Amino acid sequence: MTTNIILLGPPGAGKGTQARKLVEERGMVQLSTGDMLREAQASGSEMGKKVAAVMAAGQLVTDEIVIGLIREKLEQGSEGGFIFDGFPRTLPQADALGDLLDGMGAKLDAVIEMQVDDEALVSRITARSTCGSCGEVYNDNTKPIPADGKCTNCGGTEFKRRADDNEDSLRQRLMEYYKKTSPLIGYYYAKGNLSSVNGLGEIDAVQAEIAKILG
């Protein structure tokens, strides 16, 4: 079955963690514009160089760039459907996504808002690290890197912290979220496909709430 969904929520809400679960369970394809932009940076491409400073400062890159990235990925198709993670982040991006899906004869099945409070976000993000090989997410307080220094998922031994996971960038990312992205909650509510989950729950509990929405 093809299911296309958006995971919507502030930085640190757990979108990436839940997206990875959905990929494993349902064979969906995760489209994270944040990951795509970080890959562009790592590859040293012109675009990657252009967005590096904007991202480090916690600001949004242009709609044109991210819409282009998403368009390319949609063209590759997905049997299980797509999880949009960190996209759309502005109203023009939401309109563009609607047009792209229409053009493919596809639709959005659900927009899942992950609700969290801002204090939890600060502590989640400043404690966050990921496995350099497989992207498994760790947290110094709630899910520390194992004592043997090996990733539980793939055995990798390199862990990274994001350049923008510091308190100053995070404050800016939150401001961008409230100014530019949170209006999408009303937008999708009006379109009739908004659902909300409590993103403060345990990973498994959030996963179960999402599964219930997707049926």
Ligand code: ADP
């Ligand atoms: P988080 O949700 O944890 O803030 P992401 O990994 O989704 O982080 O994004 C990191 C950064 O990449 C953002 O702060 C922004 O600079 C850029 N970015 C990602 N997705 C978009 C988007 N859809 N539109 C504009 N900028 C984006």
